Amino acid sequence: MDLSFSKAELEFRKEIRSWLRENVPEEQLESFDTQVGFQQHRDWEKTLHAGNWGMVTWPKEYGGRGCSLIEWLIFEEEYYRAKAPLRVNQNGLFLLGPTLMEFGSKEQKERFLPKMALGEEIWAQGWSEPNAGSDMAAIRTKAIRKGEKYVVTGQKIWSTRAVWADWIFGMFRTDPQSERHHGLSFILVPLHSKGVTIRPIAQLNGLTGFAEVFFDEVEVPADCLLGEEGDGWKVAMATAGFERGLMLRSPARFQETARRLVDLYKKNKQQADNDPSIREAVLRAYLDAESYCLLTYQTASRLVNGGHIGPESSTNKVFWSELDQSMHSTALSIIGARADLMSGITGTELTADWLEGWLFAQSGPIYAGTNEVQRNIISERMLGMPR
Amino acid sequence: MDFTFTEEQLLLRDSTRNLLTTEVTPSRLRKQWESHGIADADLWNKMLDLGIISSTIPEELGGSGLNSVDFVLLAEECGYVALAEPVVYTALVVVPLLCELEGDFPRELLSGLVKGDYRISVACPFTGLVEDADTSAFVLKFNSNKDLVACSVTGAELSPIRSIDPGRRVFGFKECEPGKVLMENERFECLHELLINLMAFANAAQSLGLSQRMLDLAVSYTKDRYQFRKPIGSFQAVKHLLANVAIKLEFAKPSVYRAAHSLLQYAPKRSLHVSHAKIAACEAASLAAKNSLQAHGAMGYTWEYDLHIFIKRSLVLSSTGGDLGFHKARLLDSLFSNDFQLGPTATFS
Numbered sequence: 001m002d003l004s005f006s007k008a009e010l011e012f013r014k015e016i017r018s019w020l021r022e023n024v025p026e027e028q029l030e031s032f033d034t035q036v037g038f039q040q041h042r043d044w045e046k047t048l049h050a051g052n053w054g055m056v057t058w059p060k061e062y063g064g065r066g067c068s069l070i071e072w073l074i075f076e077e078e079y080y081r082a083k084a085p086l087r088v089n090q091n092g093l094f095l096l097g098p099t100l101m102e103f104g105s106k107e108q109k110e111r112f113l114p115k116m117a118l119g120e121e122i123w124a125q126g127w128s129e130p131n132a133g134s135d136m137a138a139i140r141t142k143a144i145r146k147g148e149k150y151v152v153t154g155q156k157i158w159s160t161r162a163v164w165a166d167w168i169f170g171m172f173r174t175d176p177q178s179e180r181h182h183g184l185s186f187i188l189v190p191l192h193s194k195g196v197t198i199r200p201i202a203q204l205n206g207l208t209g210f211a212e213v214f215f216d217e218v219e220v221p222a223d224c225l226l227g228e229e230g231d232g233w234k235v236a237m238a239t240a241g242f243e244r245g246l247m248l249r250s251p252a253r254f255q256e257t258a259r260r261l262v263d264l265y266k267k268n269k270q271q272a273d274n275d276p277s278i279r280e281a282v283l284r285a286y287l288d289a290e291s292y293c294l295l296t297y298q299t300a301s302r303l304v305n306g307g308h309i310g311p312e313s314s315t316n317k318v319f320w321s322e323l324d325q326s327m328h329s330t331a332l333s334i335i336g337a338r339a340d341l342m343s344g345i346t347g348t349e350l351t352a353d354w355l356e357g358w359l360f361a362q363s364g365p366i367y368a369g370t371n372e373v374q375r376n377i378i379s380e381r382m383l384g385m386p387r
Numbered sequence: 388m389d390f391t392f393t394e395e396q397l398l399l400r401d402s403t404r405n406l407l408t409t410e411v412t413p414s415r416l417r418k419q420w421e422s423h424g425i426a427d428a429d430l431w432n433k434m435l436d437l438g439i440i441s442s443t444i445p446e447e448l449g450g451s452g453l454n455s456v457d458f459v460l461l462a463e464e465c466g467y468v469a470l471a472e473p474v475v476y477t478a479l480v481v482v483p484l485l486c487e488l489e490g491d492f493p494r495e496l497l498s499g500l501v502k503g504d505y506r507i508s509v510a511c512p513f514t515g516l517v518e519d520a521d522t523s524a525f526v527l528k529f530n531s532n533k534d535l536v537a538c539s540v541t542g543a544e545l546s547p548i549r550s551i552d553p554g555r556r557v558f559g560f561k562e563c564e565p566g567k568v569l570m571e572n573e574r575f576e577c578l579h580e581l582l583i584n585l586m587a588f589a590n591a592a593q594s595l596g597l598s599q600r601m602l603d604l605a606v607s608y609t610k611d612r613y614q615f616r617k618p619i620g621s622f623q624a625v626k627h628l629l630a631n632v633a634i635k636l637e638f639a640k641p642s643v644y645r646a647a648h649s650l651l652q653y654a655p656k657r658s659l660h661v662s663h664a665k666i667a668a669c670e671a672a673s674l675a676a677k678n679s680l681q682a683h684g685a686m687g688y689t690w691e692y693d694l695h696i697f698i699k700r701s702l703v704l705s706s707t708g709g710d711l712g713f714h715k716a717r718l719l720d721s722l723f724s725n726d727f728q729l730g731p732t733a734t735f736s
């Protein structure tokens with residue numbers, strides 16, 4: 001065990017820090033769930049790419065730097081420290097990217113990864129369907145092979161960023177006779193194809209952060225199949241593993257929130273101490289964000305040394321989502337009598353950020369597989385308890 | 388000892404429930420949201436016609452003379468439908484405050500309310516903000532001299548403030564001329580405490596109803612939504628999410644009803660009882676918000692689905708009327724004082 005950064009890692013930190021200092025836009029971008037904001041964030045991805053920072057862990061030929069996962073964590077720390085814009089292409093970069101690395105053909109990697117890194121193609125995820133949420137094996141949207149094409153018909157729902165995204169990846173039933181986990185395939189579908197209809201869905205903040213996507217005999221080239229036909233479940237589980245286990249929510253995000261929370265507490269200490277639970281909750285935020293960071297470095301080190309992500313990835317997802325919820329409610333408790341005010345009087349800019357974050361934190365225990373489902377996985381697959 | 392409501396009180400609650408659930412529907416609330424801050428005047432007039440607005444005004448002034456124990460159940464029902472119009476604040480805050488005052492002017496104001504001549508709001512003693520100031524003729528507030536005054540809204544400076552709850556119509560308020568003094572500052576302590584108690588109590592009572600609404604939505608959703616070929620309500624994890632809300636709510640109710648009684652009786656410990664009620668009811672509502680949303684999955688996270696109307700309102704009711712820190716501190720101060728009675732005989736003494 002050696003818990004110090006190598007010289008190269010420290011160099012890397014310095015490099016990204018100074019690049020971010022020069023390049024992070026001073027003014028906060030609009031939300032990427034608005035048309036203007038989406039474009040601004042796409043442009044930011046281009047800027048990142050120009051600095052070769054699109055996805056540091058990828059090989060150089062795909063627009064990366066061939067960095068280790070440890071360096072990726074360092075990148076993320078600096079990124080959140082610099083308050084750089086959220087990644088509009090996170091579905092692509094953090095989820096599809098690693099899946100393509102593992103299951104994609106050489107042609108597929110060359111076709112998709114560079115444009116992903118460049119922000120030229122922004123990705124949405126298409127797993128859920130109206131009747132297949134937690135029960136993903138109930139997927140019914142069909143993709144039937146006809147010559148050199150798949151013909152896709154059906155409907156996905158809750159697809160994040162799909163309102164303005166360019167592509168969607170997800171699971172489709174390629175064998176119409178099949179049931180449950182069988183006969184599913186992982187396919188990439190261009191959202192600008194004929195026969196695709198997108199119905200934006202507004203979330204609790206009023207913005208259309210996700211969408212319903214309808215497919216009416218949409219023709220997709222057969223080489224958009226990722227992995228073998230019928231192997232969709234296996235490929236999807238790998239993506240879900242990345243999502244829950246490591247990539248989706250790096251610890252930096254929560255450490256930054258915990259830092260803001262401690263700051264908020266210190267500025268309002270006298271009033272906050274009226275409620276004895278607040279002090280405890282602020283301490284807990286710090287400890288839990290710290291633990292999350294520790295576990296992530298531990299996991300990353302294990303992967304670097306050839307290990308794999310297993311069912312314990314579910315512990316991660318439960319942990320960060322509940323931490324995020326609790327940090328945001330603690331912040332609102334500290335703000336106290338004005339906790340619901342978004343704008344109109346001084347001081348509310350800060351509250352508005354916490355309120356937006358609070359709303360979004362409520363969805364954490366739902367997306368990427370609900371926490372109830374994660375706890376089922378933990379007890380059954382990690383602990384071996386009876387189903 | 389009889390900790391139950393009378394037949395009559397329950398009947399009034401039932402008829403109010405019927406009325407409110409037909410009149411104050413989520414689609415009506417949404418329409419008001421979309422009006423960009425315009426109050427729903429028809430709804431107010433309806434409540435006026437039905438006598439709900441004037442229900443706590445003494446009979447000799449034309450009201451129906453309901454007290455806090457009578458009205459607590461009605462406030463709960465108003466919470467159940469997330470009634471945004473300031474009916475509860477009028478009946479449970481403005482009216483009792485005015486009734487506390489001597490002289491002709493307060494009585495005049497009360498008669499005006501009964502007749503529907505105008506509305507009256509109060510400035511929040513914590514933030515100075517005023518709910519529904521734009522539709523009111525007068526705002527009751529403590530001036531810098533700590534006198535309780537009634538300020539005319541005509542000519543005053545109103546600045547609209549946006550809450551996360553689009554149904555909350557709240558304003559910064561600056562009067563243009565000093566208000567008419569209702570009570571000199573020698574009774575400040577007592578009136579100030581009363582005002583806080585009334586607001587907190589009103590919010591606590593509404594939070595019970597809100598919690599019940601969120602729970603009902605989740606229970607009914609989880610019966611109809613199927614995953615893995617079963618209603619999701621059959622999964623133990625989902626059942627327990629909602630059972631935990633039911634436990635919180637069940638134990639919040641008697642604390643709110645006791646507070647109603649203590650306010651009515653001027654019980655020496657009424658402020659503590661109100662604080663207990665505020666904490667218990669708002670915590671129930673906050674758990675109801677969190678767990679009901681969780682039980683809904685992504686559906687609950689959409690603007691189209693009604694759950695968020697109630698989630699957002701629960702945040703407002705928790706932060707206003709004294710936040711939980713205020714109420715906890717007030718309780719702790721008493722709890723650790725030397726003469727505070729504790730132990731098995733202390734509750735009703």
Ligand SMILES: Cc1cc2nc3c(=O)[nH]c(=O)nc-3n(C[C@H](O)[C@H](O)[C@H](O)COP(=O)(O)OP(=O)(O)OC[C@H]3O[C@@H](n4cnc5c(N)ncnc54)[C@H](O)[C@@H]3O)c2cc1C
Pocket residue numbers: 124125126127128129132133134135157158159160161210363366367368369370371372373376612614615619622623624625681682683684685686688
């Ligand atoms: C903000 C947000 C973004 C999202 N983005 C995407 C996206 O980009 N792409 C995509 O495909 N999907 C996305 N989703 C959908 C998400 O994956 C689903 O919401 C999630 O899988 C749950 O499915 P559901 O909403 O249908 O809820 P349901 O499955 O109906 O679940 C409802 C409740 O029942 C519980 N439950 C269900 N089954 C069980 C069980 N066996 N045991 C115990 N409890 C159970 C759940 O835990 C939950 O509490 C997103 C959701 C949100 C909220």
